[in-house]
Amino acid sequence: MTVKMDNVGIVVEDLTGAIEFFREFGLELEGQTVVEGEWAGRVTGLGDQRVEIAMMRTPDGHGRLELSRFIEPSVVADHRNAPVNALGYLRVMFAVDDLDATLDRLGRHGSELVGDDVVQLGEAYRLCYVRGPEGILIGLAQELG
Template sequence: MVIKLENVGITVRDLEAAIAFFTDLGLTLVARDTVSGEWTETAVGLDGNHANIAMLHTPDGRGHLELFEYIEPAAIASEPARPNEIGMHRVAFSVDDIDKALEIAARHGCHPLRGVATYEDLYKLTYLRGPSGIIVMLAEELKKS
């Protein structure tokens, strides 16, 4: 059997704000749609679901995010996850300039949870709260191969 990661799906409160954040970081918006009907109810396992969606790709075309903004049923607000909670942990991106990426994130009101750390002189990395409180990791490789 062959298996391939297709995408990571994230439900957001404000689709436009999330698209703006991720496209400013360098992802490309490749598709938008509104989905509903029996096929989505069956696939997602949620009766009456109706959502606006957006598909974004990383510049290399290998990473894909699918963002969902639910119209029906209404999205359920919850406390943003903490890094040690069981479940979806974070979405991570390699960047070539972490300082520039953090400047872009700051324009969207997104800042590191604590700061930028260096891991064994290999990476500078940080976790920040992205749109809808999701955790986004940014990592810059220090020793380019």
């Protein structure tokens, strides 16, 4: 049996802002549409729904993020400011070539480091978490050597 990750979904309030942030990060907008109707609600269990979605793809084509903005029904919970030890889905981790340059680009869009600094794991990795738009938690890892 073959299993491949298709995408990770993130619900946002400001879809345009989230698209801009992830474009600056280096992801490409693959498509954007509205998904609506009873058929979609049968998949999610939400009944009749209307959701604006944008699919973002990593430059290598192997990873995707589905950004969703619920129009109907209303959002019922907010986990954006949960600490990194909260139960449930936590973050998306990206491998980057240049962590410092990535942090500079994302900082221009309001992202902030979680914790005090970028840490180095021996001679293998430099790592950090940042909060992006709407508090979305993103991990960044730069492989060294």
